[in-house]
Amino acid sequence: MRLLVYGINYAPELTGVGKYTAEMAEALVARGHEVRVVAAPPYYPTWRVADGWSAWRYRCEVRRGVTVWRVPLWVPAQPNGAKRLVHLATFALTSLAPLALQWRWRPDVVMAVAPTLLCAPAALAMARATGARAWLHVQDFEVDAAFGLGMLESARAARAARAVERALLRRFDVVSSISGKMVDRAEALGVDRSKLFALPNWVDVETIRPLDRVSVxxxxxxxxxxxxxxxxxxxxxxxxxxxxxxxxxxxxxxxxxxxxxxxxxxxxxxxxxxxxxxxxxxxxxxxxxxxxxxxxxxxxxxxxxxxxxxxxxxxxxxxxxxxxxxxxxxxxxxxxxxxxxxxxxxxxxxxxxxxxxxxxxxxxxxxxxxxxxxxxxxxxxxxxxDMLSPTSVFGRFEAKLLEGVYPETVGFAVENSVRDRAGASGATQDSGSGANSNF
Structure with missing residues (x-):
């Protein structure tokens, strides 16, 4: 299976959405799939592009088997509501060309990761142009977060933003989120229940475990x-x-x-x-x-x-x-x-x-x-x-991905993910740090 992931955050960011997106991509590569990613250079949570990276250059790298296209973006030193919107918009614009280049690759699934929802239209267009399944994975409902935290206060802007959000979510073939309440929120926004999928964030319980001594x-x-x-x-x-x-x-x-x-x-x-x-x-x-x-x-x-x-x-x-x-x-x-x-x-x-x-x-x-x-x-x-191990989460995730691409392999994928691939989770940076959005 060929999966194209489209989202602003990616490793080597140690916290937040980028950490989980990278672990997900690496886990699928370890399971024999091809994965490409369009993302920004690492900047989160310091709101400064990391040393050794450029905010203004395109770059392509292969990171642990995943081909990653990095695109320019503007990163505000002191982010606020308006600056964050400009920041997200620059990524949505500069990422269009690398995203379009993936048309010849013909992905089976195009997954947009929110934030940022501004990338959802391009992800939908790529999926429709290539005949791929369109998948939206919601780490944060950023429209709710922005207005709930007072970053944007205009009632007219709120109505417009929520109308756009509803229209976009309904057009994806699959909409996933990281908790049951957030899945319910997607349903309340008009997404058909049959399209919804719970994809919780995970933790490698072998890497993160109690010590039998005092921490250094x-x-x-x-x-x-x-x-x-x-x-x-x-x-x-x-x-x-x-x-x-x-x-x-x-x-x-x-x-x-x-x-x-x-x-x-x-x-x-x-x-x-x-x-x-x-x-x-x-x-x-x-x-x-x-x-x-x-x-x-x-x-x-x-x-x-x-x-x-x-x-x-x-x-x-x-x-x-x-x-x-x-x-x-x-x-x-x-x-x-x-x-x-x-x-x-x-x-x-x-x-x-x-x-x-x-x-x-x-x-x-x-x-x-x-x-x-x-x-x-x-x-x-x-x-x-019991609930958050990579083996369990990635097994169900892989089965859902394959469901719309190779339906006859779904049972095989689930069986193998539990029985034969327990060590191939690809989770390399399990963190107690917050996987929270740019809001």
Missing amino acids: YRRELSISEDAKVVMYAGNMGRKQGLEHLAKAAALLRDRTDICFVFCGEGPTKTDIQARCADLPNCRIIGLQPAERLNELLNLADIHALPQRADAADLVMPSKLTGMMASGAAIVAMASAGTELYEVVSPRGVVVEPDDGEALASAIVNLADDAPRRARLGAAARQYAR
Whole structure:
């Protein structure tokens, strides 16, 4: 099978959509398929094109068996609503030529990854021109996110954007998303249920696993071995609500046995640094190398997943997968009825979004109750093993891809994916960091 993936983010980005798109592509190559990708140079989550890459040149490379076409784009140093739209639009325009070049390759499936939905029309056109199946994979409903977070406020613009979103989604042969609630959202936008498919983000539970020793990060960050570490690792953007975790750290500054670690990059990092500047119980570090991810996640006694109320059900934070696989207790902000609440509440602690005091109280209760931390961490780890392993996710994904291309091979693909290919997942950078969109 020949799969053409069209999306702005791709490895070597260590967090977010790019990480999962790359692992998906590499997994399919490992299973014997041909995969090509049209993407931008790596820039996320620092909002700066990585060293060794150009923002203004076209480039083609072969990365772990995947042919990747990189295209120019403008990356704003200080992203806001309008600048982000221009940023996404530049990618949609500069990617048209490399996308058109794939016509002679004749892909069997054209998959657009949202964000950005601005690329959906070109993906549909390519699929129709080549007779390929058109697949849209939604990591974030970016229209909802943009308006929900106040980045765009015009009522007229909202109506127009949502009308375009509805029209585009209905035209794809398959629309997938990363959680049940998000699949339901696609159905509410008018996508026929028969076209919908749940494709959750995954985690390699063999790579991300509990350690039988103390993480070396304790020594590197000068954290005593008896201190309880509360950690956030991921994108530092507006919807993460990190100000609430900073507030919890301020409220608990006199608890010398509790240390807060903020790890990541993003637009709000400067603000978090300012909030924590005078707090001796805080450590702030940048993104860590992928090969040290398990060491990093095992630094935490408690993983913290703050969230703003206005983003509460717009996305399913993909950083949650690594948190669960690491086997540490989790405290999350989520409202009842959201997917995040339903996943975390049976195997973690959940408080209402935008309530820093409730978050601080939950952290104290967990810090003072080691048996409960161990019990919740084990339950989260078991959920990751049962529901989020690459073998399970990629097996179902491959079968769905083949369903519309080679229907007679579907049963064979499912059987092989479970029995013979457990080690060929291609998941190379499993992360607890946030797979969240540019919004």
